[in-house]
Amino acid sequence: MLSVRNLRAAYGPVQVLFDVDFDVAPGSVTTLIGANGAGKTTIMKSVAGLMMPIGGAILFEGRDITRAPSHDRVNSGLSLIPEGRLVFPGMTVEQNLRLGAIAPAARSGHSEMLADVFRRFPRLEERRSQHAGLMSGGEQQMLALGRGLMARPRLILMDEPTLGLAPVMVKQVFETIRELRASGFTILLAEQNARVALELADQAYLLENGRVALSGPGAELLDSHDVRRAYLGM
Structure with a gap:
């Protein structure tokens, strides 16, 4: 590949x-x-x-x-999950995730992919309206992983x-x-x-x-x- x-x-x-x-x-x-x-x-x-x-x-x-x-x-x-997570702290969990589907190839199926990310990471669904900057380091890493998956890589x-x-x-x-x-x-x-x-x-x-x-x-x-x-x- x-x-x-x-x-x-x-x-x-x-x-x-x-x-x-x-x-x-x-x-x-x-x-x-x-x-x-x-x-x-x-x-x-x-x-x-x-x-x-x-x-x-x-x-x-x-x-x-x-x-x-x-x-x-x-x-x-290709989807990069960078060192240090680099989430957007002033945006909510869901907003961070939806930014992951900004590429044209990912936009059409973003709702299905969001549901899949929430299935993989239930904690993110619980915190979907919370600002990412208020999450723990581990939770932010889960968010970074979920955001990467939103690009349908x-x-x-x-x-x-x-x-x-x-x-x-x-x-x-x-x-x-x-x-x-x-x-x-x-x-x-x-x-x-x-x-x-x-x-x-x-x-x-x-x-x-x-x-x-x-x-x-x-x-x-x-x-x-x-x-x-x-x-x-x-």
Whole structure:
């Protein structure tokens, strides 16, 4: 579904991605792991169209979207759930969700999708008239996930969805990811919680200093001595 080839990216004169290659298969969870500064968020921004790479190619369902604007990618079926949630605090839960269906491809079925989001996240339906800024961090993450689903995506990009959450909410987020995969969604996940992310991943890529250092099935990386020592504390 997604193929990234020789991706290079920079912030001004500082290059942060160096010839990154990876693939995301339909119906899978593909995980990017690595330390802070390894390049995970830069990859997500590049795939979503929030920053333009300095080299390489990004293909989505066979179409070259390397230079396509972000709104075109959303309309084509890409949905980014950004690091830090970035909900609109002065708007209600329902207003935040409806903004997720702003792309033309999502507008026609927004009512059905809203009902589906409320089915998946009953707490959001309970709080539909509450301002998003008054919700807990975990509730805001559920809202960000729901808003991403409102775009009717075929590929969901999740950037550090458990960052700053309490353990009970971390567990809920990963359970939600499992449910979404079971429902047929395809997910690219960037996550620092390496253990659970690898347990969940069909395919995983370990990033170090802007390069893919290791790749393989999630279970294979989970059993890697180097990964266990460096990222799992074992």
